[in-house]
Amino acid sequence: xxRPPADVxxxxxxxxxxxxxxxxxxxxxxxxxxxxxxxxxAVRLRPHSKTHKCPVVALHQVARGAVGVCCQKVSxxxxxxxxxxxxxxxxxxxxxxxxxxxLVGLAKQxxxxxCVDDPDNVRQLDDAATAxxxxxxxxxxxxxxxxxxxxxxxxxxxxxxxxxxxxRGLRFAGLQAYHGRAQHIQDLAKRREVxxxxxxxxxxxxxxxxxxxxxxxxxxxxxxxxYRFEAASGLYTEIxxxxxxxxxxxxxxxxxxxxxxxxxxxxxxxxxxRPAPERAVVDAGLKALAVDSGMPVVRGRSDVEFQRAxxxxxxxxxxxxxxxxxxxxxxxxxxxxxxxTINLYDWYVAVRGDRVEAVWPxxxxxxxx
Amino acid sequence: xxRPPADVxxxxxxxxxxxxxxxxxxxxxxxxxxxxxxxxxAVRLRPHSKTHKCPVVALHQVARGAVGVCCQKVSxxxxxxxxxxxxxxxxxxxxxxxxxxxLVGLAKQxxxxxCVDDPDNVRQLDDAATAxxxxxxxxxxxxxxxxxxxxxxxxxxxxxxxxxxxxRGLRFAGLQAYHGRAQHIQDLAKRREVxxxxxxxxxxxxxxxxxxxxxxxxxxxxxxxxYRFEAASGLYTEIxxxxxxxxxxxxxxxxxxxxxxxxxxxxxxxxxxRPAPERAVVDAGLKALAVDSGMPVVRGRSDVEFQRAxxxxxxxxxxxxxxxxxxxxxxxxxxxxxxxTINLYDWYVAVRGDRVEAVWPxxxxxxxx
Numbered sequence: 220x221x222r223p224p225a226d227v228x229x230x231x232x233x234x235x236x237x238x239x240x241x242x243x244x245x246x247x248x249x250x251x252x253x254x255x256x257x258x259x260x261a262v263r264l265r266p267h268s269k270t271h272k273c274p275v276v277a278l279h280q281v282a283r284g285a286v287g288v289c290c291q292k293v294s295x296x297x298x299x300x301x302x303x304x305x306x307x308x309x310x311x312x313x314x315x316x317x318x319x320x321x322l323v324g325l326a327k328q329x330x331x332x333x334c335v336d337d338p339d340n341v342r343q344l345d346d347a348a349t350a351x352x353x354x355x356x357x358x359x360x361x362x363x364x365x366x367x368x369x370x371x372x373x374x375x376x377x378x379x380x381x382x383x384x385x386x387r388g389l390r391f392a393g394l395q396a397y398h399g400r401a402q403h404i405q406d407l408a409k410r411r412e413v414x415x416x417x418x419x420x421x422x423x424x425x426x427x428x429x430x431x432x433x434x435x436x437x438x439x440x441x442x443x444x445x446y447r448f449e450a451a452s453g454l455y456t457e458i459x460x461x462x463x464x465x466x467x468x469x470x471x472x473x474x475x476x477x478x479x480x481x482x483x484x485x486x487x488x489x490x491x492x493r494p495a496p497e498r499a500v501v502d503a504g505l506k507a508l509a510v511d512s513g514m515p516v517v518r519g520r521s522d523v524e525f526q527r528a529x530x531x532x533x534x535x536x537x538x539x540x541x542x543x544x545x546x547x548x549x550x551x552x553x554x555x556x557x558x559x560t561i562n563l564y565d566w567y568v569a570v571r572g573d574r575v576e577a578v579w580p581x582x583x584x585x586x587x588x
Numbered sequence: 589x590x591r592p593p594a595d596v597x598x599x600x601x602x603x604x605x606x607x608x609x610x611x612x613x614x615x616x617x618x619x620x621x622x623x624x625x626x627x628x629x630a631v632r633l634r635p636h637s638k639t640h641k642c643p644v645v646a647l648h649q650v651a652r653g654a655v656g657v658c659c660q661k662v663s664x665x666x667x668x669x670x671x672x673x674x675x676x677x678x679x680x681x682x683x684x685x686x687x688x689x690x691l692v693g694l695a696k697q698x699x700x701x702x703c704v705d706d707p708d709n710v711r712q713l714d715d716a717a718t719a720x721x722x723x724x725x726x727x728x729x730x731x732x733x734x735x736x737x738x739x740x741x742x743x744x745x746x747x748x749x750x751x752x753x754x755x756r757g758l759r760f761a762g763l764q765a766y767h768g769r770a771q772h773i774q775d776l777a778k779r780r781e782v783x784x785x786x787x788x789x790x791x792x793x794x795x796x797x798x799x800x801x802x803x804x805x806x807x808x809x810x811x812x813x814x815y816r817f818e819a820a821s822g823l824y825t826e827i828x829x830x831x832x833x834x835x836x837x838x839x840x841x842x843x844x845x846x847x848x849x850x851x852x853x854x855x856x857x858x859x860x861x862r863p864a865p866e867r868a869v870v871d872a873g874l875k876a877l878a879v880d881s882g883m884p885v886v887r888g889r890s891d892v893e894f895q896r897a898x899x900x901x902x903x904x905x906x907x908x909x910x911x912x913x914x915x916x917x918x919x920x921x922x923x924x925x926x927x928x929t930i931n932l933y934d935w936y937v938a939v940r941g942d943r944v945e946a947v948w949p950x951x952x953x954x955x956x957x
Contacts, residue, residue: 368861492737531660
């Protein structure tokens with residue numbers, strides 16, 4: 220665990236860098252905006268904690284009506300439950316005896332559910348749940364177009380659901396149906412079209428399950444880029460949006476309703492070298508910023524381009540070589556991709572106006588097991 | 589701090605995943621190979637700890653003759669000194685009063701030197717060093733072609749060196765001259781050519797400094813891709829290679845002598861889904877593997893391509909759909925880029941043969957301040 224880059228009360232201008240900074244006003248507006256979308260509706264919000272990795276944020280979401288959170292890893296689920304979250308869906312397959320034991324153990328301490336796409340895995344979960352004396356709720360994950368995990372929709376899903384329903388230690392709870400790639404389709408009409416096809420698969424599968432006597436109490440999925448389509452489908456009962464709390468450069472490119480959310484997350488960086496008129500270097504590189512979805516953008520400085528990242532350096536190109544930028548100046552970088560950027564840090568520095576109001580530990584950082 | 593994925597004595601096959609695994613035999617051969625290159629020579633080895641982030645590894649390097657290590661950050665230097673390393677060069681500019689105070693404070697506890705490329709920064713270092721009562725050794729960083737930090741070679745370097753030499757709290761100790769981009773030029777002849785030009789800049793600057801009465805006691809630089817050129821130059825006194833201990837996919841593409849080092853670092857991953865004949869998914873994605881220099885390669889499975897990484901998933905494409913790969917199978921992935929991959933983990937699992945022999949904490953993980 221590293222030292223925090225600021226204390227409560229520190230002036231924002233004095234935060235040590237690089238630091239992961241939350242603009243609390245923008246963050247709370249994002250939380251409220253999505254919560255308003257779901258107020259009084261049957262479909263519930265179950266935000267994805269893989270984005271924020273922090274029970275403090277999860278509890279803010281729960282306080283605004285979220286039914287609980289999703290996780291991708293057992294160790295993430297442990298961090299959430301031990302941080303006070305009472306209802307966790309592991310929206311992922313959990314493989315291997317050690318992880319399965321921890322998952323089932325955790326289900327004795329909170330409401331915990333998991334996803335499956337493989338018959339042997341179902342049997343292993345059943346054995347562990349039976350040994351621990353729990354009845355684990357299980358969602359069958361279906362592939363609705365992302366081509367990652369999940370059985371095919373329709374009969375393959377029904378067959379696996381029947382297997383789950385026949386297990387003494389498991390309870391068939393419904394479907395996991397998420398289309399990750401659709402989230403980032405920029406064009407709204409194209410995104411809607413892709414999701415209409417995806418939701419047709421869900422509808423067909425739910426109907427076939429019903430005819431087989433298997434009710435889907437839960438249909439869970441969606442992200443920040445598509446959630447309004449799933450929420451309007453009449454099929455989904457839970458929405459798993461995650462990135463909406465913070466946003467990033469990549470998600471801000473997605474047209475339509477996702478643009479209503481604000482950039483609330485920044486990497487504060489310091490100019491550490493100003494060796495040539497058209498060039499500057501900041502102290503944030505690959506170990507401070509994930510660049511898998513592109514370079515960060517410098518907030519409020521359209522004259523400064525973040526051109527490339529090496530391990531500990533960010534190379535800036537200045538449009539106007541006479542631009543004011545000196546060694547020691549601090550810049551607010553909007554990360555290209557929020558989730559893996561957050562996973563680099565042990566602390567959020569939460570700022571309101573010009574002061575640090577809180578420093579939150581990112582307790583699930585690095586929780587990959 | 590996350591839980592370690594294995595205990596000492598665990599069978600390699602039973603390590604929880606994803607895990608960062610060191611093949612101790614290959615690792616020790618890499619350490620010995622570079623140490624042999626420098627045995628009995630005037631030029632010394634000062635490996636870069638930004639690669640490994642771990643005092644245990646640093647002390648293995650020192651035990652084989654390294655004069656100490658380099659760091660990029662004050663917090664890295666603190667982790668090294670508090671982990672038992674007595675001599676640290678911060679091969680980077682350190683900006684801001686908090687960091688400068690910590691740097692100078694650390695110089696009272698071990699041999700610590702730093703790099704500069706800016707006159708105001710020199711004055712701030714001087715003030716802090718004077719206040720702490722230390723005389724801080726300072727290298728002037730020169731730009732030998734990387735176009736990142738550093739003053740231009742020749743007269744600009746001499747001017748800054750004179751400023752340093754005139755400071756009561758500082759001691760002009762020589763030059764930092766590193767060409768990061770040259771490290772990854774695949775073609776050996778092209779790489780040599782680039783480094784010949786770069787080394788000419790160093791030679792010219794050393795000569796001009798000498799004529800100004802400023803001796804370069806230290807000329808430090810080089811990486812795994814170029815170190816033999818710098819070592820043979822008669823100018824460099826220290827070699828900063830870092831990646832040689834572990835190697836990665838990107839460095840293994842570099843032709844010539846770097847190829848003598850072996851892949852000693854792996855991300856062990858588990859197949860968590862096998863939803864289609866040509867497709868499998870492992871439990872290691874962007875939070876378990878840095879992909880900035882390309883995708884990982886699956887060791888010993890040329891029939892399996894790591895095609896893309898999402899946050900927690902690695903998508904594998906199988907050349908032969910009938911290939912044997914089942915849910916629960918473990919794969920050894922060679923990371924695309926070792927440094928930022930290591931920075932994702934809290935633990936090395938050090939394996940000899942089929943057993944875990946040690947679990948080392950990566951105490952400088954996330955040390956960006």
